[in-house]
Amino acid sequence: MSAPRNALDLPLSGVRVVEASAGTGKTFAIATLYLRLVLEQALTPEQIVVATFTRAATAELSSRLRERLRLASQLLVQPDPAMPRDDDNGDTTVTRAVIAQALSLEGVDAAVLQHRARDAERAMDTAMIGTLHGFCNRVSSEFGFETGHALTPPELLDDLRTLQNEIVDDFWRAGSADADAARVLTQTWGSPRALSRQATDPRWRGREITLDETTPETMQMLREQRGAALAWLDALRNSIAGWNDATMREADTELAACFPNKSARASRVRGLRAVRGWAISSMASWPPSGVVDKAAESFSPDAVRALSTCPRPPQGPAFQAMIDLGKTFADLHTLDAAASVHVLRDERAFLERELPARLRGLGKIGHDQAVDELARALDDTKRGARAIDAIRKRWPAALVDEFQDTDPAQWRILQKLFVHDAGTLVLVGDPKQAIYGFRGGDVHAYLAARACADGEPMRLEISQRAGAVVDDAINALFSRENAFAESAIAHPDVRAAPRIARRALLLDGRSAPGLQLWRLPPSGKTKKDGAGLPWNKSDAQRILEKACVTRIVELLAAAHAGGAQLRDGDGALRPLVAGDLAVLVNDNAQAYSMQRALSEAGVPAASCLRASVYASEEAGDLLLLLEALRDPTDARRARAAQASLLIGKDARQIAISLCDTAALDTLLDQTANWADQVERHGPLAWLHGLIAQAAPRLLAMPGGERRVANYLQLAELLQQQADACFGIDDLCDVHARALADADANAEGDAARLRLETDAQAVQIATVHAAKGLEYGVVLLPYAALGKQIKKRKPALTWYHEDNRARVAIGEGVTETIAARADDELLAEEVRKFYVGVTRTCAACVLPWGWVNQGLHSAAHWLLHTAGRAAPLAFDDAGCAQALEDLRLRAPQAIAIEALPAGPAGRLTRLRGDDHVLRARRFDGRIERDWWTWSFSRLVRGESRGSNSDPRPGAGDEMAIADADSPTANIQNLSTLAGSRFGSAVHAALERADFSLWHGVTTAPETQRDLLERSLRAQGLPRAATVSLERAIEIAGDCVSNALNAPLSCGTRLCEIAPERRRAELEFHLRLAPTRVGDLFALMHAHGYQRGRNGVGAERLNGLLTGVIDLVFEHADRYHLVDYKTNLLPAYDTESLRAAIDVHDYDLQYLLYTLALHRWLQRALHGYDYETHIGEVYYLFVRDPRGILRDRPARELIEAMDALFDARGEARA
């Protein structure tokens, strides 16, 4: 069977793979597939899982899908919607084709399709579009009964580092009990942080370890070997300590004979002395100092043999002792290294054990743990099978984007859930763009999935981004054998879509090459023999940056003079602007360096980095200011604040306050004034004033925009912190703490550096940040620099074997494994390079030359090695040859030039500088009657207002208490009625240990504290009303009445185990526009709400929220409980019914029952109203008799459900 050609051809069943090269319209294809699922298979957005890799991508994808649905819905009201029209654009053409395909199905007409598209567009807010992690977590909580999180779903924790570090610290602490462990820990890592860095590497996840199990026997053997080596070392040391002056003299003579080379001899003479010194000193034998270790090594037979000047090895007992010493040292090093490997593995095992346990303790879960837990739950033979069944029904189809960044665990879950006879799973990705290996992404998981797919993958090969000249260059670079250093990944030739084929950079009216290669000149350094030497990395970086700046200045200056333009696909020309240019870098250090170079040349540059604003100079600067506010009378701090960049006084101005008391007074007044402003209006208002004053001065400096952006961001962060702080002192401490933790903050969104300017600026971005973006002209100045990976001890190596992800540690790292791991690292570098190059629309710039460590770069692989019988030499000539070879592959698209050298000019002024920003006009429509409804708002008949507090014991009780409290026989208790008391009793019931209340009439001793705290939290009892003792007694009676009430289902609450009940179950229900009249007619028909005909609004639309006091399960039925603290004249059934009627509680419990019904429908496998819904109990807890029960009819609840879901019309 041939591969499907486009998204219309792809069969929508089974497992399908869509492989989309960069810029080939992947999102477009996903939108088409989504629309097909909706129109052809009549699926709703709630039934289709759309998953991608990042939250940012989620938002983009969601809006694209919605647009496509809207378009389809609009087209479907046209006559003959499938007929192409002349003015159709790309989206419209494809949408019509999808419509045509759907119309050809049986039993479908345009009206049906229009309904499907319109309903789907409306339901997009509840669509499952998110990250794969988010999906796993949602499955866990929605199918809680099957996945083990039924009543208490854990909270998702984004950043686990603090917890991980805590665990590593504990492991380290455990080392204090064991001398061996302590030695290995201190010698190998030195500090818990270093160990943590290795042990918490995300790549550990799911890997098999290439190392035998640590058995007590192996540990014992290691200890014994070590003991023997140490004993031998002590013996050697004793004998060396016995060397006398004569021994040394003899040794010197022998050395002179064997080492004619002066420095080789001198270093050994010193070495012998050092070893003797060590032997007679009080220093410990092991580990020796570096000098001693090195000296022993320098006498090893290998080291001596390696010296060409040495005629023969030195003879004599002293030298034999040195050889023995060297051997013993080497043995001990090996043994220590072996021990450190075991320690690292133990630590990892400890972490894997402890992390989930501690997270559980905190009621939280990490992203990866959510995936693991779900996987485990699905593996469970009984419950797992039920869950899989339910989930397959709930979501018959899934589209997974960016699938190349997945990991094996996620793939296993997708396989379980979506690979079945009736399921559809479309995996969209590009293995050439898998660049998250360092974060645990595993392209091999993608390759494995691809192998399981039904039919050939659908390959998208028509570029929607790059013009034809760029595509030719990209094909020349990547369409070669083994270009991606991984046989399963190949680059199919891409060609530009006709509408964009003419995209190009025009210089003086002529189309510039798609790929401009810069040839680095020779470094000019030579060896003694005259042979050339490569550039060292930092010099190369400097000239590359300079060349890059020179070219950018030239381009922008030319653009200003009309000489540099971008041509779009339709031939339209527009001047090149700074925002069209992007410099892609590998890390933040390169980004800072580039930004500095650009700003020195007057080029505005904006960088998109993952760094914390707290690591900036401005954050430290604000600390100066805050410190001054701590004590506004401290003149020294006030002066330091004046010296801050934000205030910007120079030394002369500040010095005046040292000798002029009037100036000093002014200074202190100003500081006091600031402190006052912060106290009154918060730090944001104060700082905004200062920033506005400083802005003209700051913006005139190089990098001024960055500074202002940082100050503004910090001001906002300070304002947020101020809300939770007790005054300036506290704020200052919080800020200082954030500064100290700047490294850890880099991941948090709030503290991440923002883009400094909306104005036209050259974009600087890391390749990872640029993924998914596109730019007119892309410069890759750092592509000529390779990076050798630093080896740490013990060695940790990540690799694959037989398609399984593995990790090798220490001695497990054989040469084969190390080579394989290096290949995998190189492959990821090549993919990163591919992502960088393919950001280009019109032109790309790539330097190449002979630079130290360049061997490890992707460019070296592609230019010198891939597809060649033998690699090209890496030297000046080889580099020139490699560039020329590349040019010849696409001479029309690639050009070579010397590295731009010229003096880096300064850019004076840019077109578009005066561009004034305006707010966009809003011309959408807002639904005016959309509200959040709660029971209390319904009965108050409000359709607007702010108080919709759904807290039990608050809203409803307030109305009740007002009505009931002045009852004659309970006046002395009036302070213990009302909403506060209600809230206190609810709080106590929420936290009470039910079992302790079994059969008691007064509060158990251990629960009195709980009652007291609950009362005090509500400010009860008020002074001079009732005593605390009495209040506790009354509250205790209420709790005891509630928990011991005999319930008609045959139990009492005190007998319900904690895992079978859930307090304070919060719900949010969507309310489709519902006519209030219909609702009441329905309730009246079933005998409810007879005294009422409406709620003051004609329509309910929006969200219904509430909190159910208690839901419990007994004998497989789910029952609802609401506690009421109303003071009633009597508690017989009639009085209770009267209270229910007066307060509309029947409406309340109908809504609660509906909420429970909906929840169980979704969460409980095989749910049925009659079987699973139990009773509603309203417990009037003031009196043991105050129990009212009901069980609303199934028909009523189902009809309400349909009504709120806008299915009412159909049923009516």
Added chain:
Amino acid sequence: MRLPRQLEDDPDLEPLAPKDGLTRWRLTTALLAHDGDASDALATLRAHGELPPGALGEQASHAAANRAAALRERVLAFTAGAAPASETSLTIELDDGTRLAGSLAGRYAAGLLRVRAGIVDGRHVLEAWLDALFAISGGNSVPTVLAALTDKDDGLAFELPQPSPREARETLQELVALYRAGLRAPLPFFPRLSWKHARQGAKQAQKTSNLRDGQAFDLSVFIKAAEQSDNDYNDVDEFSDPAAAIVWRGRDLSGRGDAVLAQYLHLAASTVFDDPARAWVEQFK
């Protein structure tokens, strides 16, 4: 001016590894003071909560004991086990009329001994160099030795140059002049970086012995430091020191593209450190 204090790493935790320089220095110093048997000193440190618990503490004190032993060996080689002579006070008058008064400690038969229980940087060299110059100017023409540890925890004894009394007074006078200049205006002198720079210059001079004054000098030490503080947002080098950052705000301290500053950087470094740097390079290749 009073600048905010840098927050230390979580002070609420017990020490898990005495990695920071100060604790290492205190451990080594304490052990050095207790010749040989240091159990009392260790017990005190443990009670102060400066040592990690249990075997980790044993490890830390073991490593400190090794360092102390390495250092003690150097000290003993100089003092031959003798106690130092009592401190003497000294007053000298320089040619420009400046009077310097002070006292000399650490006097032994072999000369003056300065001990640093850690790695040597420019600050320690400067301190010892001033002592040496002061002693010689006051008529005590004896060698001055700085005993310290290498980064590999080996002992090291650096013998400072021993100029003639006249040369010593002249050098002192130059240093005093520099000190006074620094009190009036910011002085581009960074003890650690300047010491590195001077040593690098001395090394190059050793290779090409005909390097004349005024010839172009290599600023790579400063450039590297500046690049590092650019790249590493939160580095704690001398350029990012909060006080230096305020005083030199807006200036590129590496001297790149700022010939005047470059000249000053080099001049300050060579005035202070040229002589000791030459001696250093001769003694340790």
